[in-house]
Amino acid sequence: MNKGALALLIHGGAQNWSPERWKSRFDDVCGDRRVLLLPDPAFDPAEVHYAAVWKPAPGELAGFANLRVIFNLGAGVDALMADSSLPEVPLVRVAVGDLTGRMTEYVVLHTLMHHRQEPYLRASQREKRWEPTYQWAANAVSVGVMGLGTLGADAVDVLRRIGFQVAGWSRSPRQIEGVECFHGEGQLEAFLRRTDILVCLLPLTPETRQILNRGLFAKLNRKGPMGAPVLINAGRGGLQNEPDILACLDDGTLGAASLDVFGHEPLPTDSRFWTHPKVVLTPHNAADTDPDEISKYVARQIERFEAGGALENVVDRKRGY
Ligand code: NDP
Ligand code: OXD
Numbered sequence: 001m002n003k004g005a006l007a008l009l010i011h012g013g014a015q016n017w018s019p020e021r022w023k024s025r026f027d028d029v030c031g032d033r034r035v036l037l038l039p040d041p042a043f044d045p046a047e048v049h050y051a052a053v054w055k056p057a058p059g060e061l062a063g064f065a066n067l068r069v070i071f072n073l074g075a076g077v078d079a080l081m082a083d084s085s086l087p088e089v090p091l092v093r094v095a096v097g098d099l100t101g102r103m104t105e106y107v108v109l110h111t112l113m114h115h116r117q118e119p120y121l122r123a124s125q126r127e128k129r130w131e132p133t134y135q136w137a138a139n140a141v142s143v144g145v146m147g148l149g150t151l152g153a154d155a156v157d158v159l160r161r162i163g164f165q166v167a168g169w170s171r172s173p174r175q176i177e178g179v180e181c182f183h184g185e186g187q188l189e190a191f192l193r194r195t196d197i198l199v200c201l202l203p204l205t206p207e208t209r210q211i212l213n214r215g216l217f218a219k220l221n222r223k224g225p226m227g228a229p230v231l232i233n234a235g236r237g238g239l240q241n242e243p244d245i246l247a248c249l250d251d252g253t254l255g256a257a258s259l260d261v262f263g264h265e266p267l268p269t270d271s272r273f274w275t276h277p278k279v280v281l282t283p284h285n286a287a288d289t290d291p292d293e294i295s296k297y298v299a300r301q302i303e304r305f306e307a308g309g310a311l312e313n314v315v316d317r318k319r320g321y
Pocket of ligand 1: 148
């Protein structure tokens with residue numbers, strides 16, 4: 001009997017994430033299963049049992065009558081949740097060590113960059129100024145991570161081992177050794193009040209949209225050694241109110257920001273974020289995961305599912321993540 005085909009619907013990837021590269025990785029790991037890279041003028045939608053997708057257009061998945069599972073090729077599923085015609089089959093997201101490790105690298109890199117005053121030191125080098133300033137210890141800085149899921153839990157562990165005072169905030173209660181855990185709306189303010197560097201690793205849902213706004217920044221600790229709090233957002237652009245971030249950087253409510261994600265990507269060339277002296281910007285590549293790892297993860301899940309096993313990392317559609 002023919003195995004149901006796997007359809008790839010991939011939009012917006014470059015280089016490492018090009019559709020052709022994904023096709024070649026999936027061909028390698030799917031054995032005798034047919035892998036279709038869409039659009040393909042000669043295919044029968046009825047043969048598609050699985051779809052592996054990145055930013056499919058709304059409605060694109062609705063035409064597959066025999067679809068059994070949708071695999072999102074990233075961790076965040078907000079683009080899919082916005083599709084009101086998304087078929088009612090399990091939606092699996094990525095949670096693999098390769099992605100998690102890369103995100104932790106980003107979080108640690110940017111936390112250390114602000115803690116160790118790298119923007120100031122690089123400017124000093126450019127201007128040939130030998131003017132070291134006082135450097136406080138890691139344990140004088142309180143890092144607060146919003147989101148204690150796959151990514152947040154790993155990041156807090158490494159930050160804690162570096163010596164920072166680490167706290168985290170999630171929807172439901174969590175317990176992580178050495179990390180002060182807060183949860184829910186009711187504990188958000190207490191979490192913010194003790195935070196010098198705020199790291200956002202939340203999913204984008206109706207509850208979290210624009211959560212990073214002036215009202216929230218105003219509650220961050222202003223008595224830390226850095227003088228003003230720092231924002232690091234690698235979740236989604238929709239989590240942030242961008243005019244508020246710029247205004248808060250300008251008036252000193254925020255001391256600096258590292259931003260990997262934006263409301264409009266690619267970031268328009270006329271955005272002030274490109275040139276703002278207090279912004280460290282990256283082009284949504286905090287965790288630019290290896291397609292080899294993800295294609296193996298999807299192929300393993302399909303094999304297990306067809307053998308009667310449970311799928312892992314299935315999105316809870318009510319929660320939206
Ligand atoms: P998880 O689903 O594993 O974790 C999400 C965390 O956010 C959980 O701790 C959850 O709480 C918390 N959360 C969700 N909603 C709320 C809320 N309303 N209030 C408080 N806490 C909330 O996701 P991941 O860690 O795998 O990924 C997080 C996000 O990172 C992705 O959704 C994606 O947007 C982004 N991402 C960005 C990348 C990049 O390159 N920039 C790469 C990969 C991911 P609880 O524990 O109670 O469920
Ligand atoms: C993801 C991403 O969600 O890369 O995996 O943004």
